[in-house]
Amino acid sequence: RAREALKNYTRWSPDVVLIDRSMPEMDGITCIKEIMKIDPDANVIIVSGYESSGPDGIDKETNHLINGYITKPCRLEDLSWTISQTLQSQNP
DSSP states (O other), X not given: OHXXXXXXXXXXXXXXXXXXXXXXXXXXXXXXXHHHHHOTTOOEEEEESSOTTGGGGXXXXXXXXXXXXXXXXXXXXXXXXXXHHHHHHHOO
16 A cells, blocks of 8 residues: 555655555555655656556656556566666666
């Protein structure tokens, strides 16, 4: 649940957040904006099976906050590569 994850974000200090675009209670875009209020340097990757337009369907203000976008179903190699690229871009 997005609200529970937001409450625990600071305690967890995750290296990467994998978030679905469509969730109950709070959609992924709103959750990303809330995460960025907590940690403007958060690494966020959207993993979504419902949005074929990918990041093109996200407003520019939010689009620059995400580090990657993967459409489900995805291959483990694609997920691993995206996470790796995200972490490398933060720690050159």
